[in-house]
Amino acid sequence: MARRPRHTSLRGAAIVAAALAITISPVPASAQPAPPASPSVLPPGTGGSGTYIVTLAEKPLATYEGGVAGIAGTKPGRGKKVDVGTANAQRYRSHLTDKHTKVARSVGAKPLRSNSVASNSFVAELTRAQAIKLLVTGGVLSVVPDRLLKTTDDRNSVDFLGLSGRRGVWSKLGGTANAGKGVVVGVIDTGVWPESASFTAPALDATAPTAADPYRPYRQGTATVMHKSDGGTFTGTCQTGEQFAATLCNEKVISARYFGDGWLRRVPAEKRKDYVSPRDAQGHGTHTASTAAGNTAVPVTEQGVNFGEITGVAPGAAIAVYKALWQGIDDDTTGGQTSDIVAAIDQAVADGVDVINYSVGSGSESWPDDPTQLAFLNAAAAGIFVSASAGNSGPDASTMDNTVPWTMTVGASTVAPYPASVELGNGARFNGTSTTVAAAFGPKPLIASRAAKAASADDTEADNCMAGSLDPAKVAGKVVVCLRGVIARPIKSAEVKRAGGVGMVLANPSDQDLSGDLHSVPTVHINSPDTQAVLDYAATAGAQVTLLPTGPTMPYPQVAAFSSRGPSERNPDLLKPDIAAPGVAILAAVAPPGAEGKNFDFYSGTSMAAPHIAGMAALYLAKYPDWSPARVKSAMMTTTFPTKTATGKRTSDVFAQGAGHVDPAKMLNPGLVYDASEQDWLGYLEGLGVRTGSGVEPIQGSDLNYPSIGVGNLFGTRTVTRKVTAVTPGVYHATVDLPGLKAKVSPSTLRFKKAGETKQFTVTMELKTAPAGVPTVGSLTWHGGGTAVRSPIVVTPQSVLAPTELRGTGAAGSVSFEVTPAVKKLPIETYGMVSGPSTPGTVNISDIWGKDFPVTVAKGTKVVEFTARADHPQAEIALIVFRVVNGNLVFHDWTVPANDVHLTFARPEPGLYQMTIITLADLPGTTETPFKVKANLVTGEGGVGKLTVSPKNPKVTPGTPLTVTAKWSAVPAGRHTGYIEYPNGAGTIISVN
Structure with missing residues (x-):
């Protein structure tokens, strides 16, 4: 089943962003910017083709429930992991890879790699035209370029979290040796430095485990086998390679693989600075693995300073390494290709891990149907908990990645700092931090x-x-x-x-x-x-300074300034990030080559926060091995505590901390949990406009059974539905706090007679005094069973409900439409009509890159409409729009091929955009397809003809619809664009042709 683009000429206008002045001219091939963000149809590089990941709609092994003749379902039962070793699984795998070959062959390509466990996808070299053909091919879910992704980089975090000590969580779980025992944490990262003391353990041998130690891993030929606490079996291997022998795996690091086909194809040997093996050259993967599940009480001394001992969050858990990120000689060559990361996820699910840590992200928020995010959906559906870093682009709003509901999106918080101060010779003292x-x-x-400054250096x-x-x-x-x-x-x-x-x-x-x-x-x-x-x-004569190891302790935990913030732009009805965890100055093992010879180092980043959550998930699954990932996630999110501001006050900034700061001492007793499954997530995708081919009915994001409640656009009144499952039986009473809105929970009392019982309730929110366009933050708490089950709520009221876009024809005309205000005053302004200059061009099927036209959009533009029309009425062209950000093309939208195509964006970000025109077929007897492109930019000035609305200042009653009529006149031939604007920036685009 083909995925239709999110916004196409068939579906009407998109709402993305805004800008002003326009220039159009062809872009020479030598000026091609860098690869776009997903999803897109532009190959990376500047050659004639690029590497793509093509995801098909059929389900992979992890979620396949049957339907293919002669092949029974392979989806594991609740609390189980997928078994790839059965004859049935092998038959279905062959079925999928055969499909990969057939689909690739349909456009003259062939698969470079196939994935079939967590992802039904293949990797192929494609031209842009081939990519477009696949996008409109039945059974294709998405076609995405193979992008380069990056890692996202009490003084002791485990002490601060209450894991250690006689009354700590480890003690309650039977001590550090049992904390996470029987669980495998998969780490998708830069590899591992196996000699680190954080991974020291007995060597693997062929002796089967005993009843006294049932979870001890052992060798079976070249494979490593470990029977797990959930009754399943992990089967991995210690893949040999450069400076990495099979003997380097042990009872802690039980498996290590590397995935670099995409990166090795892209980066020539002279630009690599890594080991072609699971060995870590950078240190990031070693740090995250040792944070999540490193050994107990590892002594640390660096730079002559004794830092005491460190311990991983789940010291009893085993580690499986999946190296998919690589070190190059510079930033452009360092990271991991999407194709390698998807392959690593696929293998991790096939091996049977219980938890995946993913401290990786892109420069922009991934779409929910990105291949990586879809692979994680199937991993979660197969019972694997995924902890993912939110990103390090804060404190600006909407800077996160990994925002899908089936992963835990983790922000970074501070722990007790190492206080220090600077004392100047004039007596002034300034406080700071130091570990040296x-x-x-x-x-x-x-x-x-x-x-x-040296003579050869500049000031910067x-x-x-x-x-x-x-x-x-x-x-x-x-x-x-x-x-x-x-x-x-x-x-x-x-x-x-x-x-x-x-x-x-x-x-x-x-x-x-x-x-x-x-x-x-x-x-x-x-x-x-x-x-x-x-x-x-320092500029004064004789300046002196003394560095001191003392100073006031700053309030903690605070959300780090670098930690990426919400709200999510791809998931508007989902509150992200989900949670905050320690991610500033985290001391853990590293790889000496990447750390100037050090064995341990302090790293900061959401990369460091995510493995704390991964480790806590391992603790949870060791105690409750049959729990779903959604239950574990809910237990953590509903038992948090608020982070602090710089002045020590409690913060309610949900776009920074999510539900709050993780609290391991409380998470094991959540009272109630919000569960979810593959069906819920597929319905969520369908609600976003992604055609999953599953037949699942779409649901609004606000109705996803999630531990937080988000309503991206509240107009008047909205009711959301949730279900909770009892962990502790009892009577639970609801309290809700939502300033500026009237909120009602029904029923407000839930009675559970036994654990595992599930009940449904609704929350109705009615707008009262909360301002439009501003997020309102509150909470819902269920009290009972000796617990408080708290869910944050964030609601953004809107001022008006109106059409996104209207269409018209002719030099003069009118169209009436319904507007429903949520405010007492509704002044309406009009802008336009506007038509940009027309620029001719030609394209043919051999133009694998198509033809590109830059469009400069300045601040203050209300609307930009990109249009293209083929000269011949039978010819068809497709339009793709990108925005250029830091020299990179970021995908905005595309159309299916047609004779006349256009895309509209309200309130776009200012800057440089690019229109790309391609054709999939030349008309018979022709070698070129002539066309004309233009961009209409609606600002507060200029325009031709006249656009008016009636009434302009209507008398309104909030919640009561009224009819508005838009009229245009004296509009010349050709497509013209206007904008009807309401309070708080809301508006309706009007396109007349």
Whole structure:
């Protein structure tokens, strides 16, 4: 079943974003920007073809329930994992791979790789035209370019979380040896440094486990086998490769594989800086694996400082490594290809992991039907909990990735910092943090890095203490003030040391979080506005400084400034992130080659937060092995506590912390849980307009059975439905708090006689005084069974309910439509009509890239309408629109091929856009398809003809519909665009042709 594009000329206009002035001209091939974001039809690179992941609508093994003649279902039962070793599974796998070959062959391509367990997809080299053909082919769900994705980078987090100690969670689970025992955590990352003390364990042998130790892994030929707490069996292997022998796996790291076909194809050997094996060259994967499930009580001493002991969150769990991210010589070559990541997910599900940690993301929010997200849907449907990092692009709004409902989206919080301070020679003292100042250091001479600039360096390089930017003659024996930014923080202290400096003050140029990195010289990290005072003093004659290991403790946990924020733009009725967990200055194992020889280091990022949640899921599944991922997720989300602001107050910023900060001590006793299954998630996708081919009825995102409640657009009154399942029987009473709205829970009392019983309730929200266009935050709490089951609520009221787009024809005409206000006043403004200049072009089937036309859109534009029409009435062309962001093409929308195609966007982001025109077939007897393109930009000025509405200032009653008539006149021939605007920026596009 083909997935129709989210917004096409057949479905009407899209609402995406806005801008102003227009220039149109062909883009030369040499000016092709970098690959777009998913989903898209533009291949990466600048050659004639690119690598794509083609996902088919038929279900993979993990969720297949039957339907193919002679092949029974392979979907595992509740609490079980998929078994890929049965004859039936092998037959279905062959059925899927045969389909892959057939579909690829239909456009003259062939699969480079096939996935069939968590993802029914194949990888192929395709031209843009081939990709478009597949998009409109029956049975194809999506066609997405193979993108390069990136890792998302109490002082002891396990102590802060209450895991350790006599009354801690580990003790309640039978001690660290049993905390997570019988569970396998799969880590999709940069690999592992197997020699680390965090992974030391007995060697694997061929001796089968005994009844006294049933979960001990063992070798079976070249495979590693482990019988698990859920009754299933994990079967992996220790894949050999560069500097990685099979003997490096043990009873902790029981399996290690690598997936690099896509990356190795893309990155030539001279640009690689990694091992072609599961070995970690960077350190990120080693850090996340040891955080999630590293050994107990591993002693750590680095840079001469004793940091005590560290322990993974689930020290009793086993680790399976899936290396799919790679180290190149620069940022453009470092990361993981989508195709490799999907292959890793597919294998992890086939092997039988229980938990997947995914500390990876893209530069923009992935669509819910992205191949990676779909693979995770099938993994979750097969009983695997997925913890994914939210991203490190905060504190700006709507900067997250991994926002689908079947994964846990994790934001990063602080733990107790290492307090430190900077004392200047004039007596001024500024507080900060440090992990490298164990005793008072100084007084020492102080110099600003710009004042110590090397002759070959510029001011920016010196300010940021970039490699080679400091003059040893000026730096020797001094403490240097370096600004944060541009390069990794530890590289700055390495430059200070190279130049003979003895210490560093790392200063934030603007208000940001503080990080306790391990530096090459004693370092204190301070924040703005203290930075300027330190720089001013450093410029005075005889400036001196003392670095001190003392200072006030900052309130914690706070959500880190870098932690990506909501709301989600792809999932407007879903509150994301889901939860916050420790992710700032987390001490864990690393790979020495990527850490200047260190075995342990402090890393910060949502990458560090996600494995905390993955480890806690392993703790949960060891105790409740038959629980679904959604139940585990619900238990964590409904037992959280609020994070704090910089002043120590409790925060209600749900777009930063989600449901709140994870609380392991309470999560094991959630009282009630919100469960969900594959059917719920497929219905959710259908509700977003994704054709899954499943036959499942669509549901609105607000009605997904989720532990939080989100309504992206509330107009008047809205009722949402939820179901809860009892973990602890009893009588539960509901309380709801939603300022500015009247909220009612029905029934408000639920009685559960036994565990496992499920009951349904509704929450009705009616707009009262809450302002339109502004998210209103509240909560619903069920009290009972000795617990409080809390769900955050976020609702965004809207001022008016009106059509998104209207169509008309002719030089003059009118159209009437219904508008329902939610406010007492409804002034209506009109803009346009507007028509941009027409630019001719030609395209043929051999133009594998098509023809590209840039469009510059400036701030203040109400609407942009991109249009293209083939000159011949029988010819068909397709239109694709991208936005250029930091030199990269980010997909916005596309149309199915037709003679006359157009796409409209209200309130677009300003900047450079690109129109791309392709054709799938030349008309008989022709070698070119002529066409004309234009972009109509509606602003507050200009236009031709006249557009009016009546009434312009109607008398309204909130909630009562009224009829509005739009009239246009004196509009010249050709497509023209206008905009009808209501309060708070809402509006209706009008397109006249």
